Amino acid sequence: MNPSFSAAEEAFRQEARIWLIESLRSVGYDAMSWRERLDTDFCMRWERHMGASGWTGLSWPKEYGGRALPLVQQVIFQEEYARAEAPILWNSMAHGILAPTLMYYGTESQKKRFLPGILSNEERWCQGYSEPGAGSDLAALATRAERISDARGDRYVVTGQKVWTSVAQFAHWCFILVRSDPKSSRHKGISFLLLDMKSRGVTVRPLRQMTGESEFNEVFFDGVEVPVENRVGEEGQGWEIAMTAANHERGTFFVPMLVSMQSELRDLVKLARTTPSDGRPAIEDPLIQDKLAQLYMDVSVMRLNSYRTLETLMQGRPPGPEASFTKLFWSEVRQRMLELAMDILGPQAMLAWTDPQAAAGGRWQREHLWSRAITILAATSEIHRNIIAERGLGMPR
Amino acid sequence: MNFEPTEEQRLLRESARSALVGLCTMPVLRKGFDDPAKLDAFAQALWASVAELGWTGLVVPEEHGGMGLGATEFAILHEELGRALFTGPYTVTAVLAAGLLQLAGCPASLRARLTDIASGAMRLALLEVQSGERESFFATCGHGGTVSLGTHRVPDAGVATHFLLLATEQVTSSHAGVGRLGMCLVDRSASGVTVESRESFDPTHTMGSVTLRDAPLDPGHFHVTELPAAQIARVLGDMRLARCSEMLGVADRALSETVAYVKERKQFGQPVGSFQAVKHKLADAYIALENSRTAARYAALARDAGAADALLALDVAEAMTSVMGIRVTGDCIQAHGGMGFTWESDMHLYFKRARWLASTGRGVGHARASIASAIVEGRVEF
Ligand SMILES: Cc1cc2nc3c(=O)[nH]c(=O)nc-3n(C[C@H](O)[C@H](O)[C@H](O)COP(=O)(O)OP(=O)(O)OC[C@H]3O[C@@H](n4cnc5c(N)ncnc54)[C@H](O)[C@@H]3O)c2cc1C
Numbered sequence: 112m113n114p115s116f117s118a119a120e121e122a123f124r125q126e127a128r129i130w131l132i133e134s135l136r137s138v139g140y141d142a143m144s145w146r147e148r149l150d151t152d153f154c155m156r157w158e159r160h161m162g163a164s165g166w167t168g169l170s171w172p173k174e175y176g177g178r179a180l181p182l183v184q185q186v187i188f189q190e191e192y193a194r195a196e197a198p199i200l201w202n203s204m205a206h207g208i209l210a211p212t213l214m215y216y217g218t219e220s221q222k223k224r225f226l227p228g229i230l231s232n233e234e235r236w237c238q239g240y241s242e243p244g245a246g247s248d249l250a251a252l253a254t255r256a257e258r259i260s261d262a263r264g265d266r267y268v269v270t271g272q273k274v275w276t277s278v279a280q281f282a283h284w285c286f287i288l289v290r291s292d293p294k295s296s297r298h299k300g301i302s303f304l305l306l307d308m309k310s311r312g313v314t315v316r317p318l319r320q321m322t323g324e325s326e327f328n329e330v331f332f333d334g335v336e337v338p339v340e341n342r343v344g345e346e347g348q349g350w351e352i353a354m355t356a357a358n359h360e361r362g363t364f365f366v367p368m369l370v371s372m373q374s375e376l377r378d379l380v381k382l383a384r385t386t387p388s389d390g391r392p393a394i395e396d397p398l399i400q401d402k403l404a405q406l407y408m409d410v411s412v413m414r415l416n417s418y419r420t421l422e423t424l425m426q427g428r429p430p431g432p433e434a435s436f437t438k439l440f441w442s443e444v445r446q447r448m449l450e451l452a453m454d455i456l457g458p459q460a461m462l463a464w465t466d467p468q469a470a471a472g473g474r475w476q477r478e479h480l481w482s483r484a485i486t487i488l489a490a491t492s493e494i495h496r497n498i499i500a501e502r503g504l505g506m507p508r
Numbered sequence: 509m510n511f512e513p514t515e516e517q518r519l520l521r522e523s524a525r526s527a528l529v530g531l532c533t534m535p536v537l538r539k540g541f542d543d544p545a546k547l548d549a550f551a552q553a554l555w556a557s558v559a560e561l562g563w564t565g566l567v568v569p570e571e572h573g574g575m576g577l578g579a580t581e582f583a584i585l586h587e588e589l590g591r592a593l594f595t596g597p598y599t600v601t602a603v604l605a606a607g608l609l610q611l612a613g614c615p616a617s618l619r620a621r622l623t624d625i626a627s628g629a630m631r632l633a634l635l636e637v638q639s640g641e642r643e644s645f646f647a648t649c650g651h652g653g654t655v656s657l658g659t660h661r662v663p664d665a666g667v668a669t670h671f672l673l674l675a676t677e678q679v680t681s682s683h684a685g686v687g688r689l690g691m692c693l694v695d696r697s698a699s700g701v702t703v704e705s706r707e708s709f710d711p712t713h714t715m716g717s718v719t720l721r722d723a724p725l726d727p728g729h730f731h732v733t734e735l736p737a738a739q740i741a742r743v744l745g746d747m748r749l750a751r752c753s754e755m756l757g758v759a760d761r762a763l764s765e766t767v768a769y770v771k772e773r774k775q776f777g778q779p780v781g782s783f784q785a786v787k788h789k790l791a792d793a794y795i796a797l798e799n800s801r802t803a804a805r806y807a808a809l810a811r812d813a814g815a816a817d818a819l820l821a822l823d824v825a826e827a828m829t830s831v832m833g834i835r836v837t838g839d840c841i842q843a844h845g846g847m848g849f850t851w852e853s854d855m856h857l858y859f860k861r862a863r864w865l866a867s868t869g870r871g872v873g874h875a876r877a878s879i880a881s882a883i884v885e886g887r888v889e890f
Contacts, residue, residue, distance in 0.1 A: 373890045374890065376890055377890035380883055380890075394884055397880075400877075400880035400881075400883070400884060401876055401877075401880060403880060403883050404827070404876045404877070404879035404880040404883065405876070407824070407879055407883060407888060408803070408824045408827060408828055408879065409799075410890075411803070411821075411824055412799045412802050412803045412824070412828065415511075415802045415803070415805075415806050416798070416799065416802050418511065419511040419802055419805075422510070422511050422512050423512075426512070436794075436795055436798065439795070440795060440799070493784075493788070496784075496787065496788040496791040496792070497784065497787060497788075497791075499791040499794060499795070500781075500787035500788065500790055500791040500794075501787070503791070503794055504767045504790055504791070504794055505767065505771070506767065506770065506771065506779075506781040506782070506786075506787050506790065507771060507778070507779045507781050507782040508782065
């Protein structure tokens with residue numbers, strides 16, 4: 112049973128599906144291997160194509176070039192996007208976090224300057240929050256921004272270091288949290304700046320991750336100048352802005368991941384049917400069957416939960432700890448799912464994902480390794496359990 | 509699909525909750541713990557009260573004096589029954605028997621008893637006929653006469669006015685096959701029926717040993733038939749769904765009482781609820797509970813909509829809910845420390861009811877195997 116959508120919603124789904132199928136076909140997606148589909152240049156080209164074709168900014172108001180679609184249609188698009196197994200979106204932090212923040216806190220000229228570049232994906236963004244000394248405890252951040260006013264203008268001079276900064280090596284801009292009041296501590300005295308990555312004094316050093324790839328980076332700021340007009344909100348309002356933005360990030364952000372997980376489970380069942388174990392298909396192993404049953408339960412309930420949350424949002428009621436709940440459950444189930452993939456592969460899992468002979472182009476080994484990141488990024492599982500206990504159950508801090 | 513209850517469903521929940529707060533209280537239940545006769549007497553009085561509220565006729569069609577409601581409603585009511593640790597054979601009578609008597613081909617003489625179910629005059633306890641006795645039982649259900657059955661452990665036997673004897677089996681083996689169903693109703697006071705009181709694991713239910721030796725069957729109160737297996741599974745499934753929902757209520761109450769406790773109880777100068785090990789345990793309990801709630805709600809919606817995946821959804825709900833209920837109520841004991849291990853605390857009552865509920869069904873293994881075979885046979889959609 113599926114939730115019922117109105118005729119208009121179904122028509123929209125059809126439109127989105129057709130556009131996705133045709134555009135992906137026109138770039139030769141069907142013929143591409145799983146590995147080719149990961150290619151950074153390809154993904155970024157595709158992202159710009161989406162912008163140029165009017166399939167970005169679905170939630171944005173019309174005045175900023177968006178389509179002002181209701182929540183259900185945004186979700187439908189995300190479902191279709193995931194179902195089509197369309198490319199990874201590298202600029203997703205700009206769309207998920209920055210754009211809603213600018214629309215709420217930004218000045219008119221900031222909106223005019225930055226929103227079009229996000230909409231078209233001509234300008235890519237990275238998120239500069241975490242530092243060597245500030246991870247889970249983000250309020251400990253120490254990157255300084257000194258305010259200087261002289262004949263050359265009113266500006267901040269940023270000095271310090273960010274770390275784990277995803278896609279910084281491809282980003283034109285960085286939205287960054289800095290300590291603008293040197294005497295402040297914790298949540299006070301933090302500001303939210305928009306920093307041009309081409310500025311003098313910015314050094315990006317890619318970090319090698321456990322998959323062998325480099326997606327995140329160290330970013331060093333050595334006296335980087337940021338004009339005051341690139342501060343979002345008031346000086347010292349940075350913490351509040353970042354927390355509001357986190358709610359956007361956690362809102363509908365996981366819908367596509369839930370949908371992809373369904374396709375991933377479907378592919379996993381296929382893998383179990385086709386991978387021999389002791390001369391018989393792995394799916395005949397009762398232990399593997401039972402683990403598949405558990406994953407089916409988890410993935411179904413996750414999808415149903417997302418509809419349940421959507422109903423809450425559509426009724427205009429404030430979401431509870433669903434966002435933490437969803438992220439936590441999703442990440443832990445996905446880790447289990449990819450562990451099972453490795454079990455099914457048996458001795459074949461001993462090849463690195465990058466080896467040309469790796470099964471399925473190395474997909475399962477790579478995703479399995481990547482799945483270790485998802486319980487850490489966007490707040491660790493431990494932090495989410497704290498949030499659920501404190502905000503969901505009202506337990507003392 | 510509507511996870512949110514409708515206005516009527518919300519009212520049903522609210523009125524059930526407030527009624528039960530007055531009708532089924534811990535002090536009264538506790539009075540029956542050392543004296544099953546007292547608990548049975550209380551269960552009978554409670555039955556009369558809930559019959560007045562119309563609950564015994566919840567799924568009985570209106571022409572038989574009931575309310576004609578569906579799975580979504582009995583699921584909601586069962587959550588509230590679970591919260592209150594309701595005692596008595598409600599699920600067997602008002603869900604299982606009421607469903608069986610509405611199955612296609614049920615003789616009019618049997619179906620007429622729906623009126624007695626709705627009015628509250630009939631309370632049924634269940635004897636499931638096991639494989640060794642099944643063949644002769646099916647024969648008896650065909651021609652009547654007398655029935656004999658070896659000793660069965662029967663929850664709430666002491667409260668029952670009648671026993672529901674039930675056997676089902678698969679006739680053809682495929683998933684979409686045919687099933688056989690035999691049933692009869694035996695008056696508790698009929699000759700040849702002996703009921704012996706036993707001690708119950710769950711102190712909020714009584715337990716009896718029931719033996720039938722040449723007990724005469726009333727004319728028109730026995731029945732054997734062959735039906736599509738899915739129809740039989742659906743009626744039996746209603747009882748499973750009701751148990752899942754009851755489990756949600758039990759766990760929900762245990763968890764909310766536990767959260768209240770850990771906010772109050774202080775050690776090392778602070779509420780124990782501020783310790784992360786306690787927080788994370790209860791956060792996980794909350795996740796398990798909410799997931800089960802989603803799964804059970806969907807199973808009810810799918811059942812009422814006649815959706816193709818209704819039985820699969822029920823397997824998911826059952827497998828999830830059983831494990832959840834036992835784990836959550838166990839963790840609630842843990843979070844109470846020594847207090848949780850006392851007889852005085854209510855935590856063991858939730859824990860025991862959760863185990864009791866999990867043990868009434870075919871078990872988690874069965875549900876998981878059924879999900880696995882749906883995957884293996886390609887009957888699931890992703
Ligand atoms: C792949 C990847 C991409 C990322 N991308 C970005 C990005 O683009 N921009 C960005 O700003 N950041 C990014 N991050 C950083 C991410 O947000 C941090 O790694 C995360 O917040 C955890 O901080 P930490 O690494 O310093 O770990 P720590 O905070 O040092 O945590 C270490 C361990 O201690 C536990 N712990 C810490 N505090 C508590 C507590 N209060 N209670 C219980 N346990 C606790 C943690 O759960 C963890 O297990 C990325 C991380 C990864 C892995």
